[in-house]
Amino acid sequence: MKTRIGIAGYGNLGRGAEIAVMKAEDMELTAVFTRRDPAGVQILTEGVPVVSISEISEWADKIDVLILCGGSATDLPVQTPEYAKLFNVIDSFDTHARILEHFANVDKAAKESGHIGMISVGWDPGLFSLNRVYANAILPQGKDYTFWGKGVSQGHSDAVRRIKGVKNAKQYTIPLEEALSAVRSGSDPELSTRDKHIRECFVVLEEGADAERVEKEIVEMPNYFADYNTIVHFIDEDEFNREHSGMAHGGFVFRSGTTGINNENKHIIEYSIKLDSNPEFTTNVIISYARAVKRMYDEGQRGCKTVLDVPPSYLCPQSEQELIAHFL
Amino acid sequence: MKTRIGIAGYGNLGRGAEIAVMKAEDMELTAVFTRRDPAGVQILTEGVPVVSISEISEWADKIDVLILCGGSATDLPVQTPEYAKLFNVIDSFDTHARILEHFANVDKAAKESGHIGMISVGWDPGLFSLNRVYANAILPQGKDYTFWGKGVSQGHSDAVRRIKGVKNAKQYTIPLEEALSAVRSGSDPELSTRDKHIRECFVVLEEGADAERVEKEIVEMPNYFADYNTIVHFIDEDEFNREHSGMAHGGFVFRSGTTGINNENKHIIEYSIKLDSNPEFTTNVIISYARAVKRMYDEGQRGCKTVLDVPPSYLCPQSEQELIAHFL
Secondary structure (H helix, E strand, O other), X not given: OOEEEEEEOOOHHHHHHHXXXXXXXXXXXXXXXXXXXXXXXXXXXXXXXXXXXXXHHHHOOOOOEEEEOOOOOOHHHHHHHHHOOOOOEEOOOOOHHHHHHHHHHHHHHHHHHOOEEEOOOOEOOEHHHHHXXXXXXXXXXXXXXXXXXXXXXXXXXXXXXXXXXXEEEEEEEEEOHHHHHHHHOOOOOOOOHHHHEEEEEEEEEXXXXXXXXXXXXXXXXXXXXXXXXXXXXXXXXXXXXHHXXXXXXXXXXXXXXXXXXXXXXXXXXXXXXXXXXXXXXXXHHHHHHHHHHHHHHHXXXXXXXXXXXXXXXXXXXXXXXXXXXXXX | OOEEEEEEOOOHHHHHHHHHHHHOOOEEEEEXXXXXXXXXXXXXXXXXXXEEHHHXXXXXXXXXXXXXXXXXXXXXXXXXXXXXXXXXXXXXXXOHHHHHHHHHHHHHHHHHHOOEEEOOOOEOOEHHHHHHHHHHHHOOOEEEEEEEOOEEOHHHHHHHHOOXXXXXXXXXXXXXXXXXXXXXXXXXXXXXXXXXXXXXXXXEEOOOOOHHHHHHHHHOOOOOOOOOOEEEEEOOHHHHHHHOOOEOEEEEEEEEEEEOOOOOEEEEEXXXXXXXXXXXXXXXXXXXXXXXXXXXXXXXXXXXXOHHHXXXXXXXXXXXXHHHHHHO
16 A cells, blocks of 8 residues: 655645655655645646645545645744644754754654654755764764755845845855865864855846945855855846756765774765755655655654654665665 | 673774774673684783683673674674574675575574674675665665775785785775766766776785786786776885785765656765775774664564664664754
8 A cells, every 4th residue: 555645835845745756656645735725736746636734634544644845944843743643744844953842842742642753854954964873873083074065045045135236146055175175185174164165146136236335245244144255246137047046955974083992093984965956855855754654653653753763774665675685 | 781792703803893892982892702712812902801712602691792703705604693593693794695695594593592683784785785775765766886995805906816926916996086977977877897996906026926927917817807997016025015004995875866757857965985994994883783783682673684774873872862962
């Protein structure tokens, strides 16, 4: 029997999840839930209903895992514990500083109702977290480095768009090649976030706006840009729409550690991803973990879980023998 | 209570395991077992007995996890099932083609006696296997690439040493930079093992040996070198001992895959390691998994396990809350 998936929220993440489910032979999409008028939401899968989220409780016994595609700022802190009362749920909550609080809320709701709530699934938190944990377990003595990009920072793009005279803007966070090289060399440099990244902005001006003033406001903006090496390009709207509508992203996780009785041997572990579509990659991670949620639930596990709790084989549709034969 | 570790076999791997246990606050070394005369084996940890392997059965209730440090060709196929009758065991069996057979033998012995036998722990098989499984789960459509090196191939070094006139030799397997670049570019090249690696030999000749003939025998050797780009250097014994006694190794695992309704988005996942000491890194992996073996045994799990069965958090001494706070 196929795992029955529900999707709550139909933006970039919801659409990515839908495509990943279409391609998974062991899963089927049962329903998409939306806060909008369902009549106005067109999905890709034929024959699957789009339902108002106000009616979601009627679907409690028809769905094995509900994928929550809301945002971390205001949606998920409410939705994940709430829907964990009715469903096994999975989210991509990514506010690192509030994960323990979110964990506690989801754990309580999921244990009381007898479900699994898996949180913070994606690539950071998610795959990058896994790599930090594996590498720290193996090299207990060492240093961790995480770099983000090249990719769009939504918060920094918004900050540029709020400047008077700016019609549209995208800000790319770009890892600094010399910082990457220093880490790879094993020299264990001390690097702050600003030592590791540069910020590149592509800006479309309103007609008549003063480019010089806008550039000054960007590069001097406290917290966002003042402490970084920031590059500003002014481009026209056609170029902006043509070149800067993509959702590419990526990043690097390193651990540089030592072994030996006198720590005389150096080891470097490097993990990196380069993504054409951040939301589609993220939802592919989520769909793999939805498979694991179903299996862990069937085994009797309950409560809040993270990627750190999941045996890797649970992510795969293949049997243990197939995995051993092909991948071990 | 600390996890009580036994080590069977005291070569490079056994010594690496001993050092890793010394540095793990939640573990203690109980005994080292050897086929040699115990009186002639000097270990690093004070107060820990070196015991003849013929007496190992007397230690059955004094050890939580026995680490098997023998070779995959003849030692482990016998030792792992045999000692799984008495202990929870862990090995680094790395003959990929025979892993399913080894799994079946260890599973039978471990289930009959009520133990866990964890096999094929290290970096390939081991960490590289994990990365292949994670990446295949997340990107079901795509191609896998594994590169080895730069590091010493024992089998190829042995083959060169068997040539008449060769006094000593080391063979390094080196990933080809242009093949790595092609994979990173996302062009999904078709690459055989020989397209991905070059072979570099450092050879010390016997006095009066004919260098030209030796070089010809190396580069034309079927299976080992004939199909590769092979570089041969003749050096003197001093240089050999000074420059080529290290145990550095490394490698790369890639998955290049697509998402999107028409597979229009490309994603590349890259994992790599660069190691000063292959045996010490390998034993650090083994020690992390020994921690997991203890925990899985205490939970009631039995039989043969691999790295694919282990939740990442089980590798760490930290609590779940600490892991979430620091690494997620």
